[in-house]
Amino acid sequence: MEIEREIVFPASPAEVxxxxxxxxxxxxxxxxxxxxxxxxxxxGVFRWGDGDERRAxxxxxxxxxxxxxxxxxxxxxxxxLEEVDAGTRVRVVERSPEWSTALELHALAWVAVx
Amino acid sequence: xxxxxxxxxxxxxxxxxxRSLVEAVASRGSATATELAAGxxxxxxxxxxxxxxxxxxxxxxxxxxGRETRYEVTPEPLGDAVAWMVGMGATWDERLExxxxxxxxxxxAG
Numbered sequence: 001m002e003i004e005r006e007i008v009f010p011a012s013p014a015e016v017x018x019x020x021x022x023x024x025x026x027x028x029x030x031x032x033x034x035x036x037x038x039x040x041x042x043x044g045v046f047r048w049g050d051g052d053e054r055r056a057x058x059x060x061x062x063x064x065x066x067x068x069x070x071x072x073x074x075x076x077x078x079x080x081l082e083e084v085d086a087g088t089r090v091r092v093v094e095r096s097p098e099w100s101t102a103l104e105l106h107a108l109a110w111v112a113v114x
Numbered sequence: 115x116x117x118x119x120x121x122x123x124x125x126x127x128x129x130x131x132x133r134s135l136v137e138a139v140a141s142r143g144s145a146t147a148t149e150l151a152a153g154x155x156x157x158x159x160x161x162x163x164x165x166x167x168x169x170x171x172x173x174x175x176x177x178x179x180g181r182e183t184r185y186e187v188t189p190e191p192l193g194d195a196v197a198w199m200v201g202m203g204a205t206w207d208e209r210l211e212x213x214x215x216x217x218x219x220x221x222x223a224g
Contacts, residue, residue, distance in 0.1 A: 001195050003203045007210050011217040019216055028219075029212035090213075092206055096198050 001096040010087040013064035020067055020079055044069060073097045135164055136173055137204035139185050140197045146182040 009016060019025040026034035031046035037058065044056040059076070060068040067079045074097040082089040139145045147162035154161075165185050169176040173196065174185040187197040 001199055003199050003206065005203070005206045005210060007214070009214055009217050011221065015217060015220060019213060019220070025216065025220075028216035029209055090210070092210070094202055094206065096195075096202070 002093055004091070004093045006089065006091045008084060008086050008089045013081045013083050013088045016081055016088045016090060017064045017067075020081075021061075038067065071097070135161070136168060136187065136196075137200040137207075139165075139174060140187045140201040141204045144184050144186045146179070146184050148182060 019029070021036060021038035023034045023036055026036060026046075032049045033047040034044070035046075036042065036044040038061050040058055040061055042058040042061070044058065045053065046056070047053045055072040056069040056077075057072075058068070059070045060066055065081055069077050071077070076095045078091075078093045078095075080091045082091075135150065138150055142149070147158050147165055150165070151158040151161040162183075165174060165183070166176075168174045169185065172188055175188050176183050176185055178184075187200070
């Protein structure tokens, strides 16, 4: 399962990249507490106000272009940046942890009937 | 499930207003019409009517709690997948909104 969102911000790719990778900036929008070593193989730890904590390993980090985090629970989030006239287009895809094969087949069969 | 029920569910999800109501319920865990209408420019009755329609489509489960009805996202296998998608979608909508504000504050300060 995955969800996808896309939005354009009136800011440069450099500014957006900073907000995506610097812990103090991440704490303004992504998580209550954030630690991130934004290079391939680097680790990230994120905590939210409700006590939730998630760990990630950086799979890809191309400055001002692409950041991919592999969650410890097998989910993944992909953030892509593209410079546009109005600023920077950000596309985010978050993939859920693997569902069991049976559930996936059930879900696919259900969607196919529609 | 028969074909009629599947079409009904996707119709309910297709209306942006209804999809965001399912997301709002999913991200809260459970909610009543009063809780969801608070702070929105819509009446409690309008929200209650849409919640009832979503429960009718099988996307939400209704439980009476006193004078109000409390809704949760339906806990079936596909309901879990839908709940994940709508919950995570709502989470990212909120994050991107905050990111936009953080970026414009950064510009104002700089």
